[in-house]
Amino acid sequence: MANTGNLDAAIEQLLNVEKQMRLAGEVAGTRKAATDILKLCFEARAWKTLNDQIILLSKRRGQLKQAVTAMVQQAMQYIDETPDVETRIELIKTLNSVSAGKIYVEIERARLVKKLAKIKEEQGLIAEAADLMQEVAVETFGAMAKTEKIAFILEQVRLCLDRQDYVRAQILSRKISPRVFDANASKEKKKAKEGDNIVEEPAADIPTLLELKRLYYELMIRYYSHNNDYLEICRCYKSIYDIPSVKENSAEWIPILRKICWYLVLAPHDPMQSSLLNSTLEDKNLSEIPNFKLLLKQIVTMEVIQWTSLWDAYKTEFESEKISGKSLGEKAEEDLRQRIIEHNILVVSKYYARITLKRLADLLCLSVQEAEKHLSEMVVSKALVAKIDRPMGIVFFQTVKDSNDILNSWAANLEKLLDLVEKSCHQIHKETMVHKAALKV
Numbered sequence: 308m309a310n311t312g313n314l315d316a317a318i319e320q321l322l323n324v325e326k327q328m329r330l331a332g333e334v335a336g337t338r339k340a341a342t343d344i345l346k347l348c349f350e351a352r353a354w355k356t357l358n359d360q361i362i363l364l365s366k367r368r369g370q371l372k373q374a375v376t377a378m379v380q381q382a383m384q385y386i387d388e389t390p391d392v393e394t395r396i397e398l399i400k401t402l403n404s405v406s407a408g409k410i411y412v413e414i415e416r417a418r419l420v421k422k423l424a425k426i427k428e429e430q431g432l433i434a435e436a437a438d439l440m441q442e443v444a445v446e447t448f449g450a451m452a453k454t455e456k457i458a459f460i461l462e463q464v465r466l467c468l469d470r471q472d473y474v475r476a477q478i479l480s481r482k483i484s485p486r487v488f489d490a491n492a493s494k495e496k497k498k499a500k501e502g503d504n505i506v507e508e509p510a511a512d513i514p515t516l517l518e519l520k521r522l523y524y525e526l527m528i529r530y531y532s533h534n535n536d537y538l539e540i541c542r543c544y545k546s547i548y549d550i551p552s553v554k555e556n557s558a559e560w561i562p563i564l565r566k567i568c569w570y571l572v573l574a575p576h577d578p579m580q581s582s583l584l585n586s587t588l589e590d591k592n593l594s595e596i597p598n599f600k601l602l603l604k605q606i607v608t609m610e611v612i613q614w615t616s617l618w619d620a621y622k623t624e625f626e627s628e629k630i631s632g633k634s635l636g637e638k639a640e641e642d643l644r645q646r647i648i649e650h651n652i653l654v655v656s657k658y659y660a661r662i663t664l665k666r667l668a669d670l671l672c673l674s675v676q677e678a679e680k681h682l683s684e685m686v687v688s689k690a691l692v693a694k695i696d697r698p699m700g701i702v703f704f705q706t707v708k709d710s711n712d713i714l715n716s717w718a719a720n721l722e723k724l725l726d727l728v729e730k731s732c733h734q735i736h737k738e739t740m741v742h743k744a745a746l747k748v
Contacts, residue, residue, distance in 0.1 A: 541570035
């Protein structure tokens with residue numbers, strides 16, 4: 308009781324000092340008096356009094372911004388010293404209410420929300436943690452360091468993925484431009500000095516830009532795995548593979564390069580996939596895993612691939628990747644077979660102008676019905692141009708013409724037509740002249 312009395316008396320004395328300083332407009336004095344009050348409460352381990360004094364001091368008439376900022380920063384150091392979780396949450400909530408709506412303590416508020424979200428997550432309340440994090444729009448904070456902003460947004464994305472809110476995860480991930488990871492750090496520092504706004508140093512636990520780059524792409528892989536977007540997953544792994552620290556360590560880049568190869572094979576055929584396939588084949592590191600180099604060469608080569616022999620050769624690799632990586636989904640095996648069939652149909656369309664459905668089915672190692680189904684799907688998705696004469700059982704393949712080719716062929720046809728018209732006119736004119744000369748004679 309005596310200690311409590313002494314504390315109250317000391318606080319009362321300091322409150323009077325704080326009032327005099329505040330009314331006199333003394334920034335340093337007000338700040339010192341306010342932080343000394345908090346220090347007394349902390350040393351006495353009077354957590355309830357500490358919370359009450361923070362609210363009281365922040366609500367005093369004409370309270371100085373600098374004093375509020377100093378108080379919030381001082382109290383944030385005490386969060387980790389709290390005896391239990393309930394006291395910690397109470398202190399964080401008090402500081403949150405004080406800093407709410409105040410632009411000069413927005414960074415401190417963001418850090419407090421992050422701490423509270425972490426506590427909620429540890430308690431298993433992921434939905435609550437995600438909702439808390441989404442309340443803070445750090446992209447509008449001018450004084451926050453770039454790395455801290457990115458780390459905060461990535462935390463928001465991760466919590467959304469954990470609660471399987473994929474739509475919101477995508478919206479939040481778009482706040483980060485991938486180009487930001489390629490920026491030159493020294494240039495950024497120079498720019499910050501020239502600007503009017505002083506950018507604060509990031510918190511001690513914030514990772515470096517390259518670590519954040521890896522974290523960003525790992526989260527994007529989780530997002531794209533949800534809807535089996537193999538090409539985008541492949542591009543994410545390619546970006547991780549290009550990080551200098553990964554390229555220097557063979558134990559890291561070999562598993563990533565394997566994944567790139569698998570996802571390239573699983574991705575549907577299109578110009579982007581084709582470009583990535585060729586650039587990966589040119590990678591010198593691919594010679595370290597020769598069986599994958601052979602797999603990519605088979606996909607690039609315009610020859611029919613026998614599904615059974617391919618599956619026998621790569622089944623163990625595929626299964627081990629599925630177990631160790633956990634990134635290849637349940638549909639991966641079925642999709643791999645689908646891609647090989649599509650590759651084979653494209654090969655056949657290159658060599659044949661027309662072919663019977665029975666012969667096509669034999670080449671694809673499928674039944675006639677299955678061959679027709681896969682061919683129809685490819686025509687619908689505009690992967691190739693073909694027509695099926697079902698009564699005759701014949702498939703007619705046509706080369707895909709772009710708009711320029713069609714216009715050029717029309718121009719050539721018109722030119723031929725005009726040439727014929729000109730020749731005809733010349734012949735008629737010639738005949739007329741001959742006829743007139745005969746009449747005159």
